[in-house]
Amino acid sequence: MTMTTEPQTIWQQIEYSGLGTFLAEDPLAFPMIESLHVIALVTVFGAIMIMDLRMLGFASNASAISRISRETVRLTWVAFVLAAITGSLLFISKASSYMINPYFLVKMGLIVIAGLNMGWFHLITQRGQDQWDTAADIPTSVKVAGALSLTLWLMVIVFGRAIGFTLSFYY
Amino acid sequence: MIGDLLFQFAEWLRSTFLNDLAFWLETTALSQWIVTNFWAIPAIQVFHISALAALFGSALMINLKVLGIGGSGASYADTAKRFVPWMNWGFVVLLISGLGLIVGEPIRELPNPIFWVKMILIVITLPISLLFNARVARVEASGALTGSYKFGAALLIVLWCSIMFGGRWIAYAPV
Numbered sequence: 001m002t003m004t005t006e007p008q009t010i011w012q013q014i015e016y017s018g019l020g021t022f023l024a025e026d027p028l029a030f031p032m033i034e035s036l037h038v039i040a041l042v043t044v045f046g047a048i049m050i051m052d053l054r055m056l057g058f059a060s061n062a063s064a065i066s067r068i069s070r071e072t073v074r075l076t077w078v079a080f081v082l083a084a085i086t087g088s089l090l091f092i093s094k095a096s097s098y099m100i101n102p103y104f105l106v107k108m109g110l111i112v113i114a115g116l117n118m119g120w121f122h123l124i125t126q127r128g129q130d131q132w133d134t135a136a137d138i139p140t141s142v143k144v145a146g147a148l149s150l151t152l153w154l155m156v157i158v159f160g161r162a163i164g165f166t167l168s169f170y171y
Numbered sequence: 172m173i174g175d176l177l178f179q180f181a182e183w184l185r186s187t188f189l190n191d192l193a194f195w196l197e198t199t200a201l202s203q204w205i206v207t208n209f210w211a212i213p214a215i216q217v218f219h220i221s222a223l224a225a226l227f228g229s230a231l232m233i234n235l236k237v238l239g240i241g242g243s244g245a246s247y248a249d250t251a252k253r254f255v256p257w258m259n260w261g262f263v264v265l266l267i268s269g270l271g272l273i274v275g276e277p278i279r280e281l282p283n284p285i286f287w288v289k290m291i292l293i294v295i296t297l298p299i300s301l302l303f304n305a306r307v308a309r310v311e312a313s314g315a316l317t318g319s320y321k322f323g324a325a326l327l328i329v330l331w332c333s334i335m336f337g338g339r340w341i342a343y344a345p346v
Contacts, residue, residue: 031339034339042220059257060253062245062253161220
């Protein structure tokens with residue numbers, strides 16, 4: 001068996017670092033961080049779902065869209081930061097495996113697209129908010145943003161779960 | 172210490188009918204179908220996680236509001252009316268998808284000590300959550316509540332989180 005101990009790529013350097021080795025070898029670290037990651041991502045998706053369902057006119061219709069946005073945005077960000085920190089730690093423990101795992105790469109791409117969709121909504125679409133904030137007739141642009149967000153974040157969960165089941169294929 | 176305790180619990184579980192039940196479940200057609208379809212378990216887990224998001228997100232909207240650190244600005248009665256049905260339906264989906272996960276991997280779940288720790292936590296949490304939500308639904312005000320309400324809200328957040336910890340730790344049980 002040939003085993004290279006010298007890191008070949010930056011991802012192996014990260015993985016073989018003190019932190020990476022600790023996270024991979026400690027019996028409690030990985031499951032603990034993973035559990036926090038689950039709590040964080042469930043909170044992100046739960047909070048985003050509340051906003052998306054309002055944008056689609058499916059729930060919370062008694063409140064203005066801007067109000068639901070205000071009520072969910074802080075929780076979303078706090079949970080997203082926790083998910084990103086815990087996710088980065090999980091990544092460090094197996095960096096080179098994750099970097100060749102297509103499900104991981106697609107998941108990262110989906111998060112970027114979901115972020116762009118959210119940014120577009122807040123910076124562009126919400127400029128005309130006064131016209132439709134409480135209207136029964138929600139503009140298509142708002143509904144599309146909500147549907148896209150719901151679909152993208154669901155796909156993030158799908159691909160996230162797929163990573164865990166394919167780790168042994170991409171090693 | 173906790174590891175030893177869980178290991179003994181696992182030994183005991185293996186000596187009960189749950190062991191036979193797990194092996195029998197594995198022979199059922201549904202279990203066989205799940206086992207032979209690689210994407211079945213992760214797909215059921217996606218339902219489980221999404222339902223959890225609906226339940227926990229809704230629980231946070233109610234409980235953070237009670238604690239006065241976020242949530243909806245509406246009255247408690249309206250907040251409960253908006254979010255409690257999502258918690259209830261979320262729980263139904265969690266239960267069904269959870270049963271699917273048990274049937275698909277009975278030996279991973281039924282003789283697993285952490286699985287039973289999680290189940291006990293659910294049995295404790297569920298009535299507290301139902302009673303708490305019913306109490307909150309009767310409050311017509313919208314400001315932060317005091318005393319026992321705040322304690323209940325904090326306790327429920329801790330309990331739901333411990334259930335999620337349990338769920339993830341099923342995979343790492345000392346069996």
